Amino acid sequence: MKPGGIDLDNLKRHDAPPSGVERREFLKIGLVITGVFAGGTLFSVASNIGRAFASPEDVYKHYPYKPHYSMVIRQDRCIDCERCRQACRITNHVPEYGYRTRIMEKDVPGAIGQKREFIPVLCNQCNNPPCVRACPTKASYKDETNGIILIDYKKCIGCKTCVLACPYNARYFDDERHAVDKCNFCFDTRLSKGEKLTACAAICPAHARVFGDLSDPGSEVYQLVHQIEKPVWVLRPEVGTKPNVFYMKG
Amino acid sequence: MANDVQFSDIVKSVASSFDSTFASNWWSNVLEHLSGRKLFYVMLGISGLVVFAAAAVGLDAMNIGYREAYGVTREIPWGVLIGAYVFFVVTSTGLCIVSSIGHVFGVEEFMPIAKRSVFLAIVTIMAGFTVIFFDIENPFRMALYNVISPNLTSNIWWMGTLYGAYMFFMIVEYILLLAGSHRFAMYAGLLGLLSGVSAHSNLGGIFGMLHARPYWYGPFMPIYFIASAMMSGCAAIIFFTYLGYKINNEKMDKPMERALEAVGKLATLLIAILMFFYTWKIITGLVGDPSEVAAFRAELAGPYSVNFWGFEVALGMVIPFILFLYSRFRNIGMMFAASVMMITGIFMMRYDLVVVGQIVPSYYELGVNEYSRLLVYHPTFHEIMVVIGGVGLVALSFLLGERVFKGHKSEIH
Numbered sequence: 001m002k003p004g005g006i007d008l009d010n011l012k013r014h015d016a017p018p019s020g021v022e023r024r025e026f027l028k029i030g031l032v033i034t035g036v037f038a039g040g041t042l043f044s045v046a047s048n049i050g051r052a053f054a055s056p057e058d059v060y061k062h063y064p065y066k067p068h069y070s071m072v073i074r075q076d077r078c079i080d081c082e083r084c085r086q087a088c089r090i091t092n093h094v095p096e097y098g099y100r101t102r103i104m105e106k107d108v109p110g111a112i113g114q115k116r117e118f119i120p121v122l123c124n125q126c127n128n129p130p131c132v133r134a135c136p137t138k139a140s141y142k143d144e145t146n147g148i149i150l151i152d153y154k155k156c157i158g159c160k161t162c163v164l165a166c167p168y169n170a171r172y173f174d175d176e177r178h179a180v181d182k183c184n185f186c187f188d189t190r191l192s193k194g195e196k197l198t199a200c201a202a203i204c205p206a207h208a209r210v211f212g213d214l215s216d217p218g219s220e221v222y223q224l225v226h227q228i229e230k231p232v233w234v235l236r237p238e239v240g241t242k243p244n245v246f247y248m249k250g
Numbered sequence: 251m252a253n254d255v256q257f258s259d260i261v262k263s264v265a266s267s268f269d270s271t272f273a274s275n276w277w278s279n280v281l282e283h284l285s286g287r288k289l290f291y292v293m294l295g296i297s298g299l300v301v302f303a304a305a306a307v308g309l310d311a312m313n314i315g316y317r318e319a320y321g322v323t324r325e326i327p328w329g330v331l332i333g334a335y336v337f338f339v340v341t342s343t344g345l346c347i348v349s350s351i352g353h354v355f356g357v358e359e360f361m362p363i364a365k366r367s368v369f370l371a372i373v374t375i376m377a378g379f380t381v382i383f384f385d386i387e388n389p390f391r392m393a394l395y396n397v398i399s400p401n402l403t404s405n406i407w408w409m410g411t412l413y414g415a416y417m418f419f420m421i422v423e424y425i426l427l428l429a430g431s432h433r434f435a436m437y438a439g440l441l442g443l444l445s446g447v448s449a450h451s452n453l454g455g456i457f458g459m460l461h462a463r464p465y466w467y468g469p470f471m472p473i474y475f476i477a478s479a480m481m482s483g484c485a486a487i488i489f490f491t492y493l494g495y496k497i498n499n500e501k502m503d504k505p506m507e508r509a510l511e512a513v514g515k516l517a518t519l520l521i522a523i524l525m526f527f528y529t530w531k532i533i534t535g536l537v538g539d540p541s542e543v544a545a546f547r548a549e550l551a552g553p554y555s556v557n558f559w560g561f562e563v564a565l566g567m568v569i570p571f572i573l574f575l576y577s578r579f580r581n582i583g584m585m586f587a588a589s590v591m592m593i594t595g596i597f598m599m600r601y602d603l604v605v606v607g608q609i610v611p612s613y614y615e616l617g618v619n620e621y622s623r624l625l626v627y628h629p630t631f632h633e634i635m636v637v638i639g640g641v642g643l644v645a646l647s648f649l650l651g652e653r654v655f656k657g658h659k660s661e662i663h
Contacts, residue, residue: 097317098324104613104616104618104619104620104621105618105619105620106616106617106618106619107619119616119618121613130460130461130462133401133403133404133459134404134405134406134456134459134460135401135404135406136392136395136396136400136401136404136406136407136410137391137392137395137396137399137400137401137407138395138399138400138401139395139399154391155391155395155399156387156388156391157386157387157388157389157391157392157395157396158386158387158388158391159386159387159392159406160327160328160387161404161405161406161456161460163324163327164327164328164460164462164463164608165460165462166462166612167462167612168612168613169324169325169611169612169613171324172324173316173317173324173327173387175315175317178387178388179387179388235613235616236462236612236615236616238539239461239462240461241462
C-alpha cells in the first residue's frame with residue numbers, strides 16, 4: 001500500500017476492467033486530489049494532494065507514463081476565440097466536417113454577472129480508455145511510453161464502435177484518412193518533432209490550455225493539478241475512464 | 251387478417267401455376283425452375299431486380315462516401331443499417347436455436363422444420379453480412395486485421411469471428427442434412443448453435459459493454475438478444491414454412507402441423523418473457539442516470555413513442571400474442587398473420603434499440619447549449635435501399651431454395 005493508501009500502479013491497468021476495489025481507490029483519488037464535478041454539480045471541493053502523498057516524489061515515481069502527457073483547461077480563461085480549433089485544423093489536417101477539439105458554450109441564466117461559460121473539449125487520453133477496449137483490430141491503442149491514445153489508421157475497419165464507446169465525443173470518421181481520427185496531443189505533428197506544446201495550447205492567447213508532463217513536479221500541469229486551493233475536476237467521472245485532461249477555474 | 255387472405259391468394263395462384271414434379275438432380279432443378287411458369291419467375295425476377303438495384307445503390311453510396319450518402323453523423327454513427335444487420339443476424343440465430351430443439355436435442359415435434367430453418371439461417375446471416383458490408387467503412391481491412399491484429403477484449407472481434415464460425419458450421423450442417431448424414435449433421439448443428447449463441451450474445455455485448463451509454467450498458471443486452479432471437483426465430487419459421495407450402499402448392503402433413511403448433515406455443519411463451527424482461531428494463535431505466543431516463547422518455551412518450559407502442563409493443567408482441575392464443579396454435583393462417591406482424595415489429599425493435607441508444611448526446615448532462623436536446627437521425631434513400639436489398643436477398647434465396655431443395659422435405663430420425 002502506498003502512502004495515503006493509494007496504489008497508483010493500478011492506474012496503468014487500463015485494459016483490465018476496474019475491480020470494485022480499484023474503482024473505489026480511483027474514486028478516492030478523484031475525490032481527494034481533485035474536486036469532482038458530475039454534470040456540472042460540484043460535490044467535493046476538497047483538493048488534497050498534500051494529504052494523499054507523503055511527498056511529490058511518490059507521485060512522480062508512480063505515474064504510469066513518462067512523460068505522462070496531460071492538459072489542464074482553465075475553463076474561465078477561455079474566450080471562445082476558436083484559434084485552438086483553427087490551429088488544430090491546420091496542424092493536423094482536420095477536414096471541414098470534423099474536429100479534434102472544439103469549444104462548447106454553457107448558458108447559466110441565473111448567474112450573477114457573467115452568464116455564459118466556454119468549455120473546450122478534446123480527447124481525454126484516458127488511462128482506462130473505452131475506445132481501445134472496443135476496437136476489434138487494435139487500430140486504437142494507448143502508447144506505452146507517454147499514454148497518448150494513438151490510431152494506426154491502416155488497421156481501422158471503420159466499424160465506429162470506438163466513436164460510440166468514447167464518452168467525450170472525441171472521435172469521428174475521417175474520409176481522407178479512411179479511418180477514425182481524433183486528437184493525439186499533436187504527437188505526430190509536433191511532440192515527436194521536438195515541440196513542447198500542442199498546437200492548441202501554443203496558440204491560446206488566454207493560456208486557457210496548459211499542456212505538460214503530469215509526472216514532472218516542475219511542470220505547470222503538475223502544479224495546477226496538485227494544489228489544494230482551487231478545485232480541479234474531470235468530465236464524466238462516473239464512467240471511470242481516468243482522463244488526463246483536467247478542468248479548473250481561477 | 252385481410253392482408254393474409256390477399257397475400258395467400260396471390261401466393262396460391264403463383265403456386266398453383268406451377269408444376270410440382272422435379273428431377274432428382276438439383277442442378278437440373280435450377281434450370282427447370284428458371285424456365286418455369288410465369289408468376290414464380292416474376293416473383294423471382296422482382297427479388298433479383300431488387301437485389302441488383304440495391305447493390306447498385308450500395309456501390310453508389312460507397313463511391314460517394316458514406317458520410318454523404320448516409321444519414322449517420324459523428325454523434326449517431328450507427329443507423330438503420332446496423333439495425334437491419336442486427337435484425338438479420340437475430341433472425342438467423344433464432345432460426346438456429348429454435349430448429350436445434352429438434353435436430354440437435356432430439357425433440358420429435360420440432361424435427362420437420364429443421365432443414366428449412368437451417369437453410370434460412372444461412373440465408374439471413376448472409377443478408378446480415380451483406381448489409382453490414384455496406385456500413386463498415388473498410389470491410390476488406392477487417393478480413394486481414396481481424397486475423398493478424400486481434401483485440402480479444404473487443405466484442406466486435408468476438409462477434410465477427412464467432413459469426414464466421416457459425417456460418418461455416420451451419421453450411422456444413424446443411425450439406426450433411428442434404429447428404430442424409432444426420433448424426434454428423436447433429437454435431438455440426440451443435441457447434442453451429444454454440445458459436446451462434448456466443449456470437450449473438452457478443453453482439454448484445456457490443457451494446458452492453460459501452461459503459462458510456464447508459465441506455466445500453468449492463469448485462470441486459472446479451473440476455474435480451476438471445477431471448478429475442480428465439481422469438482424472432484419462431485416468427486421466421488412460421489412465416490417461411492407457411493409461404494413455402496403455399497409456393498409449393500402442398501398441404502401440410504400432420505407432423506408439420508404439429509411442429510408449427512409447437513413453434514407457435516414457444517413464440518407465445520417468448521413474447522411473454524420478452525414483455526416481462528422489457529418491462530423491467532423500462533422500470534429500472536426510468537430511475538437511472540439522467541441520460542438513460544431521457545432515452546426512455548423519448549421511447550415511451552417522445553419521438554420514438556409511435557415506433558415503440560405501435561410497432562414494438564402492439565404489432566411485435568401484444569397482437570401476435572392474442573392471435574396465437576386465439577388460433578389455438580392450429581389455425582395456421584392466423585399464426586402466419588401473427589408472424590408477419592411480429593417480424594415487422596421486431597424490425598422496429600432492432601432499429602429503435604440501435605438509434606435510441608445514441609440520441610442522448612455524450613455531453614447531455616453537462617448542460618451545454620450544443621447538446622441540450624436529443625439528437626435526430628433519419629435514414630437516407632441509400633441506407634433504405636441497402637436494407638431493402640438485404641430483404642430482397644432473403645426473398646430471392648428463399649424462393650430459389652424452396653424450388654431447388656423441393657420444399658426442404660426432410661425425414662430426420
